[in-house]
Amino acid sequence: MTPPPGWYRDPSAPHLxxxxxxxxxxxxxxxxxPAGYGPAAGGAPGP
Known part of the structure; x- marks a missing residue:
């Protein structure tokens, strides 16, 4: 199963x-x- 669209750790640059x-x-x-900042569940909107 393919992950849904979203922000994920960059496999070629783990700090991003x-x-x-x-x-x-x-x-x-x-x-x-940082954890505890930004939008609640669901993550930030896409690019």
């Missing part, structure tokens, strides 16, 4: 998160927010 579009990694990356 990368957007998974549901079928492939995109070029969008970001620095992860």
């Amino acid at each position: 998160e990368r957007w998974w579009d549901g079928t492939a990694w995109t070029e969008h990356r970001r620095i992860p927010e």
